[in-house]
Amino acid sequence: MTTPTTDTARPTTGSQRPAEGRVRGPGAAFPFGSNALLGIAGSACFLLLWEIAPRTGAVSATYLPPASEVLTTLGERLLVAGFWVAVGDTLAGWGLGLAIAFTAAVTLGFVVGSVPALRTFTASTVEFLRPIPSVALIPLAILLYGTDIRSTLLLVVYASFWQIYIQVLYGVADVDPVADQTARSYGLGRLARIRYVVWPSALPYVLTGVRLGAAVALILAVTAQLTIGSPGLGQEIAVAQSGGATALVYALIVATGAIGVLVNVGVRALERRVLHWHTSVRGEIAA
Amino acid sequence: MLDVNGVQKIYRGKDREVEAVRDLTFRLEEGELACLVGPSGCGKTTLLKCIAGLLKPTSGSVEVAGKAVTGPPRDMSVVFQEYGRSLFSWLTVQGNVELPLKEKKLSKERRRTLVTEALEAVGLADSARSYPWQLSGGMQQRVAIARAIAYEPRVLLMDEPFAAVDAQTRADLEDLIRGLWQRFSMTVLFITHDIDEAVYLGQRVLVLSSSPTVVQDDVAVDLPAERDQLTTRSDQRFTELRARVYSEIQNAKNGQAASAPAAT
Ligand SMILES: Nc1ncnc2c1ncn2[C@@H]1O[C@H](COP(=O)(O)OP(=O)(O)OP(=O)(O)O)[C@@H](O)[C@H]1O
Ligand SMILES: [Mg+2]
Numbered sequence: 001m002t003t004p005t006t007d008t009a010r011p012t013t014g015s016q017r018p019a020e021g022r023v024r025g026p027g028a029a030f031p032f033g034s035n036a037l038l039g040i041a042g043s044a045c046f047l048l049l050w051e052i053a054p055r056t057g058a059v060s061a062t063y064l065p066p067a068s069e070v071l072t073t074l075g076e077r078l079l080v081a082g083f084w085v086a087v088g089d090t091l092a093g094w095g096l097g098l099a100i101a102f103t104a105a106v107t108l109g110f111v112v113g114s115v116p117a118l119r120t121f122t123a124s125t126v127e128f129l130r131p132i133p134s135v136a137l138i139p140l141a142i143l144l145y146g147t148d149i150r151s152t153l154l155l156v157v158y159a160s161f162w163q164i165y166i167q168v169l170y171g172v173a174d175v176d177p178v179a180d181q182t183a184r185s186y187g188l189g190r191l192a193r194i195r196y197v198v199w200p201s202a203l204p205y206v207l208t209g210v211r212l213g214a215a216v217a218l219i220l221a222v223t224a225q226l227t228i229g230s231p232g233l234g235q236e237i238a239v240a241q242s243g244g245a246t247a248l249v250y251a252l253i254v255a256t257g258a259i260g261v262l263v264n265v266g267v268r269a270l271e272r273r274v275l276h277w278h279t280s281v282r283g284e285i286a287a
Numbered sequence: 288m289l290d291v292n293g294v295q296k297i298y299r300g301k302d303r304e305v306e307a308v309r310d311l312t313f314r315l316e317e318g319e320l321a322c323l324v325g326p327s328g329c330g331k332t333t334l335l336k337c338i339a340g341l342l343k344p345t346s347g348s349v350e351v352a353g354k355a356v357t358g359p360p361r362d363m364s365v366v367f368q369e370y371g372r373s374l375f376s377w378l379t380v381q382g383n384v385e386l387p388l389k390e391k392k393l394s395k396e397r398r399r400t401l402v403t404e405a406l407e408a409v410g411l412a413d414s415a416r417s418y419p420w421q422l423s424g425g426m427q428q429r430v431a432i433a434r435a436i437a438y439e440p441r442v443l444l445m446d447e448p449f450a451a452v453d454a455q456t457r458a459d460l461e462d463l464i465r466g467l468w469q470r471f472s473m474t475v476l477f478i479t480h481d482i483d484e485a486v487y488l489g490q491r492v493l494v495l496s497s498s499p500t501v502v503q504d505d506v507a508v509d510l511p512a513e514r515d516q517l518t519t520r521s522d523q524r525f526t527e528l529r530a531r532v533y534s535e536i537q538n539a540k541n542g543q544a545a546s547a548p549a550a551t
Contacts, residue, residue, distance in 0.1 A: 185341060186387035186434075187387065
């Protein structure tokens with residue numbers, strides 16, 4: 001069903017999410033303890049290097065202001081209301097886009113995934129549409145919506161939709177036949193099986209899709225603001241850049257990075273909560 | 288209660304056909320406990336799925352309580368060979384046992400009573416809130432059995448339910464099954480490949496031949512109703528019955544071995 005080039009299409013295999021649901025999955029590589037210390041030490045080294053390089057003249061301070069300067073600028077920005085409005089706009093574009101993509105992808109994925117003929121019928125179209133980079137839609141977005149938030153939404157939805165949709169398809173296909181037969185033998189009808197068997201079986205995949213989609217959605221939200229000029233952190237970066245405020249550009253970049261980290265941490269926490277019964281999560285506690 | 292008439296099942300693959308069972312006919316009376324033995328791969332699971340309405344026989348028919356089986360019958364439960372995969376790991380033990388009852392549209396109170404009763408009957412009252420994967424293999428199998436009896440079936444099908452547990456657990460579970468059968472007066476078809484188990488448990492042992500599968504023999508087990516792992520198994524009669532079933536299975540194999548060279 002998959003073509004050999006679609007390895008990004010199934011991040012569920014490998015380290016991301018066990019295809020069979022019986023291997024250790026995400027999060028297992030990041031336990032706390034000595035590794036956390038090592039991680040902190042690594043970040044400290046990185047910051048130190050960033051501080052020293054511009055100060056010793058190894059890198060021009062015009063292009064890379066030292067870490068302390070960037071962080072101070074960021075600290076000042078945190079006190080400015082406009083910054084938080086931009087953060088809000090970015091998060092709104094991200095969240096709304098992700099929500100739309102999620103709803104559409106889950107609905108369509110369940111319908112298409114449960115009907116093999118429909119799945120085959122749509123497979124080649126999906127394989128064609130999916131690899132189109134969202135940024136290629138920028139001219140279209142401008143044409144349709146100008147600098148409106150809907151431009152951002154279009155890009156965000158398009159990019160994250162496929163991430164989630166593909167995962168849902170795999171998830172729906174990965175229902176254990178024994179579980180399905182058990183449900184059927186106890187008289188569970190089609191809808192009941194979707195609710196009690198297919199949905200929980202697909203949930204690990206759905207959440208992997210959400211995690212990937214959330215990351216992509218943030219990238220696209222910032223990209224749209226940066227290139228189209230719709231309001232948000234991306235636009236702030238563009239403005240700072242044209243004003244030659246290098247330290248501010250870096251400060252805003254750091255801010256988007258921080259949002260990315262928070263988003264990822266949030267989705268992982270959600271995964272751990274919702275999938276507490278799943279091997280990938282419970283392995284951390286029990287084994 | 289359960290009528291199997293000339294059931295044949297052929298699996299049709301792309302370029303290959305497998306005749307899993309050729310021609311099976313037998314009948315279980317209401318309240319009977321029969322064991323079905325046969326060599327591995329002879330089509331026991333296939334037959335079970337045909338009876339459970341999960342597979343359509345290629346020819347022949349199955350009737351439960353006089354009604355032809357076209358889909359999963361309402362008053363039948365099945366305990367599958369792969370109990371680990373048959374339990375839903377996202378539901379607690381209680382949730383697993385209760386789910387089929389919800390679909391039966393029973394009231395909440397009635398469901399609670401049935402779940403508690405079933406879990407008590409298999410000795411798992413304390414584990415209701417655990418998840419199946421927190422339990423040992425033998426306990427998981429008991430959850431699957433509890434789920435089956437909570438459904439209040441008139442017919443209970445079990446597919447090699449104890450194949451994967453240790454000898455001691457197995458003996459306990461065998462006694463559990465006999466106890467449940469007597470208590471809930473169900474018709475039970477118990478599939479196994481273990482001859483001793485079949486004779487110990489059943490009132491009757493159906494012996495299947497190896498492929499192409501037919502009913503090789505139908506042995507009545509005239510042991511006393513009260514059975515005990517120690518005394519029953521050392522009973523003279525038990526040994527005789529066991530020898531009989533054993534030799535029938537050997538016959539089945541030899542029959543095939545004798546005819547195989549002639550066919551080529
Ligand atoms: N879905 C299927 N498609 C094709 N062939 C199948 C399928 N299921 C079973 N078979 C074949 O049918 C035959 C009987 O299989 P079945 O699982 O019913 O045997 P069994 O008696 O239950 O074996 P065991 O004791 O090992 O559980 C085997 O040859 C098997 O390869
Ligand atoms: Mg089998």
